[in-house]
Amino acid sequence: MDFSDVSLVVLRVFREVAERGTFTSAAIALGYTQSAVSRQIASLERAAGAPLLERRREGVRLTAAGQIVLRNAAGVLDQVDATARELAGLPAAGGTVRLGWFPSAGAVVLPQAISALRRSHPSIAVTTREGSTPALVRALRAGSIDLALIASAPPFRPPDSESPALELETLAERSLRLAVPASHPLAAQDTVDVAELRGQRWIAAPASGEELLMGVWPGLDERPQVAHTVRDWLAKLHLVAAGAGLTTISASMASAVPPGVRVLTVRGGPEELRRTILARLPGRPSGPAALLADALRAAVPALG
Missing domain, CATH: 3.40.190.10 (Periplasmic binding protein-like II)
Known part of the structure; x- marks a missing residue:
């Protein structure tokens, strides 16, 4: 087996495992058995010719090879999903931004930012998901979200030790x-x-x-x-x-x-x-992501 034989299903399973942090959580999210997820990952590692995940007691962590596969898999899956949306008559990916947020951010910051963006740029579609800070960081790494509002407490360490380091902007302390x-x-x-x-x-x-x-x-x-x-x-x-x-x-x-x-x-x-931090992968953000980031920055100071 080589990478030309790798299916989209296998790539989606791998991204889910990378995002969820455990085989069990990925299996629950996908509606698969844990053994089915394990088989898919094993097939992908055979195609890669190297271990993609480091198995630990508390879960899994991407190896260097795994980071390469995830980065490219996320790009492939995003393109496929964008094609599906366009065929269905939904907004193209260029007009969509995906935001993750920690629970209390949804009380005030999130509604204000989305409302402001809807008034200024009604063509931009925003999708959101709630999660803990570690889960949102994994989702950023997996390419499932574009931006994340995360929380940080002293001593304010980076949210993970993966490479490349995330772009972090403190919106409030x-x-x-x-x-x-x-x-x-x-x-x-x-x-x-x-x-x-x-x-x-x-x-x-x-x-x-x-x-x-x-x-x-x-x-x-x-x-x-x-x-x-x-x-x-x-x-x-x-x-x-x-x-x-x-x-x-x-x-x-x-x-x-x-x-x-x-x-x-x-x-x-x-x-x-406690800090509220806007996190994203390094690199130039898309137009919609940059506009949503501006709206989030404007919403946080308004809270006093």
Whole structure:
């Protein structure tokens, strides 16, 4: 077998594995069995004559050969998809931009940017997808999205160690805040000391191998009591409003909290900052991607 025999199906499977980070996640996304995904990858590695993925306990990582195959596979698949859209009478790829975003960015930044772009350039089609920062970085590498809004916390390391390095632009740097029920004793003040957070009940996203326990104040000197595990930021805040516990939010989201929630500043301990970063692969972005990036830049300062 050589590359002239490689099918589009095999390339799509490879891109999905590279993006998802594990065979299991790729199989679920594609509706395949894990063994079927493994067979497709094995056939592609035979055609390449080299390992394309480094198997690790926590998932897979592209080898140098894998990065070459992925880069070229992404270009081939994009061209095929663009042809399909054009034949179906949909906007051509030149008028389409794909954006990934971390959950809280969808509350305020994303709607404002898309609304502004629709007014200024109505012919540009924007498609979006939500994901964790590690998942969005893999999607950029896989060519599944053009731009990504990702989050970063101190010490603000690069989001991955792959080559070439991603182009990163910090759109905002804001402090982390605390969301408490309006009926909570802490809600009587605007600022609380970190020591007052001992023994509190927390609402947080479930921890995983690639994400922190989001929602618990960082650096607590005790094992936190997580009463509710929730990924969706709006569900977290409604649980706060119901008196179910405390959670953390970015300062930029203070204007979007529901009634019954107070947003407080925490003093004591290291200052907790969070950055909103616009990420993309190196190189000149397409016209639609550049215009959407401009709209995102304009939307972030408007949040105060």
